[in-house]
Amino acid sequence: xxxxxxxxxxxxxxxxxxxxxxxxxxxxxxxxxxxxxxxxxxxxxxxxxxxxxxxxxxxxxxxxxxxxxxxxxxxxxxxxxxxxxxxxxxxxxxxxxxxxxxxxxxxxxxxxxxxxxxxxxxxxxxxxxxxxxxxxxxxxxxxxxxxxxxxxxxxxxxxxxxx
Numbered sequence: 001x002x003x004x005x006x007x008x009x010x011x012x013x014x015x016x017x018x019x020x021x022x023x024x025x026x027x028x029x030x031x032x033x034x035x036x037x038x039x040x041x042x043x044x045x046x047x048x049x050x051x052x053x054x055x056x057x058x059x060x061x062x063x064x065x066x067x068x069x070x071x072x073x074x075x076x077x078x079x080x081x082x083x084x085x086x087x088x089x090x091x092x093x094x095x096x097x098x099x100x101x102x103x104x105x106x107x108x109x110x111x112x113x114x115x116x117x118x119x120x121x122x123x124x125x126x127x128x129x130x131x132x133x134x135x136x137x138x139x140x141x142x143x144x145x146x147x148x149x150x151x152x153x154x155x156x157x158x159x160x161x162x163x
Contacts, residue, residue, distance in 0.1 A: 009152055009156070010041070010044065012157060013042055013044065014045060015156075016156050016159055017047075019160055021050065021051055025099075026051055026101070027042065027101050028054050028055065028093040029055040029056065029093065029102065029104070030056045030058060030068055030089040030092060030105075031055065031057050031104070032057075032059055032105060032107070033105060033107040033147070033148060033151060034152055034155075035059070037152045038103065039052070039055030039057075041152060043055075053097050053099035056068060056092075056093055058089065061075050061080060064085065068092030068096060069091075069095065070088045071084075079118070080106050081108055081118050081122055081124055083124055085106055085124070086135055087126045089106060089126060090126035090127060090133055091133060093128065100130065101127070101128060101129055101159070101163075102128040103125070103128075103156075104128070105124070105125055105155050106124050107123030107151060109144045110143065119139065121139045121140040122138075122139050123140065124137050125151075125154065127158050134162065138150075138154060
């Protein structure tokens with residue numbers, strides 16, 4: 001981790017803040033593999049309470065079901081690292097908050113936990129907007145921190161692009 005890496009995340013969070021303030025909307029996050037890192041980047045900015053509504057860290061299957069309303073059947077059949085779960089996490093973050101928008105991430109940061117069809121570094125993203133939920137899969141290289149850092153940056157960029 002370098003100061004330059006930290007500046008990139010800080011810059012992205014500031015861009016997101018500006019876009020949310022300009023649009024008058026509030027954001028919620030639903031995070032699994034990043035463990036609250038996206039919410040931390042957002043709340044590192046003074047005055048973020050005007051645009052950041054809340055963050056959910058839902059690591060276990062039970063928390064995804066109980067806190068975000070992710071469907072138990074989908075969780076069991078598709079696994080936590082799947083498009084359907086990421087999309088339901090994003091919808092659940094909006095539905096269980098006072099936010100207008102949400103972003104969600106669920107992935108395998110490593111070093112273990114990978115499978116042939118879902119290697120370490122696989123992350124599903126979802127961005128819930130007023131009328132739709134967009135989703136995307138990425139596979140990042142590197143160790144646990146590198147995967148998580150890339151996930152945070154991609155999630156923030158994705159929301160900025162959608163605003």
